[in-house]
Amino acid sequence: MLKRKATDAIKNWVNSKEKKCLVVQGARQTGKTYIIERFAEENYEEFVEINFKQMPSAMDIFSGDLTVDNMVMAMRFRFPEKKIIPGKTMIFLDEIQECQEAITSLKFWALDNRYDVIASGSLLGISYKEVTSIPVGYELSVTMYGLDFEEFLWAKGYNENTLELLKKYYDSKERIPEEIHNQFMRLIREYIVVGGMPAVVQTYLDSNHFGQVQKVQEQIISSYMDDISKYASSSEKPKVKNCYMSVTKQLAKENKKFQFSVVESKATARKFENSIEWLRDAGLVWLCKNVSACQFPLVGYENDKFYKMYLTDLGLLVAMYGFEMKQAILDDTLTGPVKGGIYENLIADILMKSRHSLHYYQNKNLEIEFLIEQNTKVIPVEVKAGNNRSQSMDQLLKNENIPYGYKFVNGNCGINGKKITLPLYLAMYVD
Numbered sequence: 001m002l003k004r005k006a007t008d009a010i011k012n013w014v015n016s017k018e019k020k021c022l023v024v025q026g027a028r029q030t031g032k033t034y035i036i037e038r039f040a041e042e043n044y045e046e047f048v049e050i051n052f053k054q055m056p057s058a059m060d061i062f063s064g065d066l067t068v069d070n071m072v073m074a075m076r077f078r079f080p081e082k083k084i085i086p087g088k089t090m091i092f093l094d095e096i097q098e099c100q101e102a103i104t105s106l107k108f109w110a111l112d113n114r115y116d117v118i119a120s121g122s123l124l125g126i127s128y129k130e131v132t133s134i135p136v137g138y139e140l141s142v143t144m145y146g147l148d149f150e151e152f153l154w155a156k157g158y159n160e161n162t163l164e165l166l167k168k169y170y171d172s173k174e175r176i177p178e179e180i181h182n183q184f185m186r187l188i189r190e191y192i193v194v195g196g197m198p199a200v201v202q203t204y205l206d207s208n209h210f211g212q213v214q215k216v217q218e219q220i221i222s223s224y225m226d227d228i229s230k231y232a233s234s235s236e237k238p239k240v241k242n243c244y245m246s247v248t249k250q251l252a253k254e255n256k257k258f259q260f261s262v263v264e265s266k267a268t269a270r271k272f273e274n275s276i277e278w279l280r281d282a283g284l285v286w287l288c289k290n291v292s293a294c295q296f297p298l299v300g301y302e303n304d305k306f307y308k309m310y311l312t313d314l315g316l317l318v319a320m321y322g323f324e325m326k327q328a329i330l331d332d333t334l335t336g337p338v339k340g341g342i343y344e345n346l347i348a349d350i351l352m353k354s355r356h357s358l359h360y361y362q363n364k365n366l367e368i369e370f371l372i373e374q375n376t377k378v379i380p381v382e383v384k385a386g387n388n389r390s391q392s393m394d395q396l397l398k399n400e401n402i403p404y405g406y407k408f409v410n411g412n413c414g415i416n417g418k419k420i421t422l423p424l425y426l427a428m429y430v431d
Contacts, residue, residue, distance in 0.1 A: 005150075
């Protein structure tokens with residue numbers, strides 16, 4: 001069983017004083033169903049699971065009055081072997097986006113508070129827009145992604161004590177012994193090519209065969225294309241697919257800003273903006289928005305017209321470049337702008353899974369890959385795939401309101417004034 005941090009989020013919800021239904025969102029195959037099933041089996045006497053895709057007829061449970069007693073009675077008729085005991089039963093409504101009435105029912109489960117109810121779905125961000133009665137205030141929403149780098153290391157057998165020793169180098173910024181540094185650089189390159197989709201990680205652990213990894217990744221990408229075909233409107237289907245598949249070209253440019261002309265010659269934002277929104281709401285991409293100033297709060301300076309787009313799973317991005325890309329990354333022989341784009345997606349992956357919001361800054365003289373916020377201060381983050389100088393970072397750090405900046409590289413730790421240079425793998429400790 002892959003150890004996941006999302007389990008702690010479920011525990012915190014169960015132990016909270018103010019009961020709400022838990023809604024677990026996230027793209028398909030990020031491990032939502034598996035984690036919830038294991039948690040319920042280990043912590044409840046009774047577990048009722050309804051998957052609305054596998055069991056569409058179960059929608060009848062929510063077709064009448066949405067009182068808890070009414071819904072529980074319908075469940076007892078549907079699942080006579082289930083006792084459904086108040087206080088001892090977990091009810092799991094999976095693929096809930098298929099049943100709008102079930103989404104509406106979350107309010108009444110929360111108000112009643114006799115049963116712990118978890119809802120999940122792979123396209124909830126899209127489906128919620130179609131629900132006429134969203135249970136605002138009666139749910140706690142958690143977004144689940146694939147494994148982050150630390151979870152990947154757990155899966156590889158590195159325990160928390162070992163990683164705590166590694167964190168001491170992040171805290172002290174002391175140079176890491178070369179043997180340890182080289183070991184974790186190999187591991188971060190493995191993470192780049194495998195990514196965090198649980199099925200892919202498990203395939204890698206079981207087979208240690210990157211050809212098998214590629215096959216599973218291609219299957220997942222194909223399932224995403226199927227979702228687009230099923231859930232996007234007829235006019236949006238080809239545009240959504242083309243925007244998603246264009247990420248490989250977007251990140252191969254010197255300027256990583258998303259350009260609609262890469263998707264289609266002479267294309268405009270007006271034609272494709274709904275497609276980008278669909279991909280974001282489906283949990284398939286992250287948007288890193290441009291800001292007009294490096295000032296807190298960054299959201300106050302957002303320019304919605306300009307952004308960079310990254311895939312929410314790094315391994316899928318590498319798979320889209322083709323199988324041979326894996327070898328080039330593992331051997332560290334890849335060069336050019338595409339390497340920079342993949343490394344940017346890596347740092348975006350690590351920061352977003354650590355719950356940072358991403359922005360970037362760019363003008364004629366300066367270009368900073370990412371800006372994050374720490375203690376009401378703006379912190380620039382630079383990513384260097386090679387040994388390039390960080391002129392933009394150096395210039396920005398002259399601003400007295402910016403306390404320091406991070407530069408993530410292939411190399412080791414170092415401090416030069418306000419610039420903190422760290423190896424790529426230590427990005428997982430940026431809080």
